[in-house]
Amino acid sequence: MLGWHPSDLRVLSLGCLDEVYMLPEEPGIAGLNLKVLDLYADGQSNGALGMAKLLTGHPYDGDRIFRYSPTVPSGFFSLDDTSKIGQLKGLGMSAARNAKPHLGPIFFQDPAAPFEPEYQIMEDAA
Structure with missing residues (x-):
């Protein structure tokens, strides 16, 4: 849509936290209780990450x-x-410290280009 080639794209995705939880052995929705909300949120997050991988050709x-x-x-x-x-x-500082050597050359070597919107939003003249 924007005319960018997948090989030119890099995505830095920062999450809040990933919780490790066990699903109950009881079958059905009743056994899940409020874990259904966690499953839904995790599914949405993983789906978005999967779409980004498809769009960029990763890995x-x-x-x-x-x-x-x-x-x-x-x-x-x-x-x-x-x-x-x-x-x-x-946790955030530890993750940043561990990631910096790998991410530095990819994302933080040069200043970012100024943001220029692809599309202009037209305001009502009224």
Whole structure:
């Protein structure tokens, strides 16, 4: 659509966290309880990542997608609990420190080009 060749694309994908959880052995929806929401969100995330891989040719034509999302135990962090912000910061800093040698030459060598929208939004004259 934008006229970009897949070999020119690189995607840096930063996730929040990936939770490790076990599905119950009970069959059916009743056994899943609220895990259905987790499964839906994980499925959407993995689907978007899969689409990005298809669009860029990753991994068949070189690395194009770089995904970072630390793995944590299910339920350890929650959106409304601020008491573990230090631990979240530590996970982020550790992931960044480990990724920097690999990502630096790909994403951070040169300044980014100025953003120029492909399409202009026309405002109402009224």
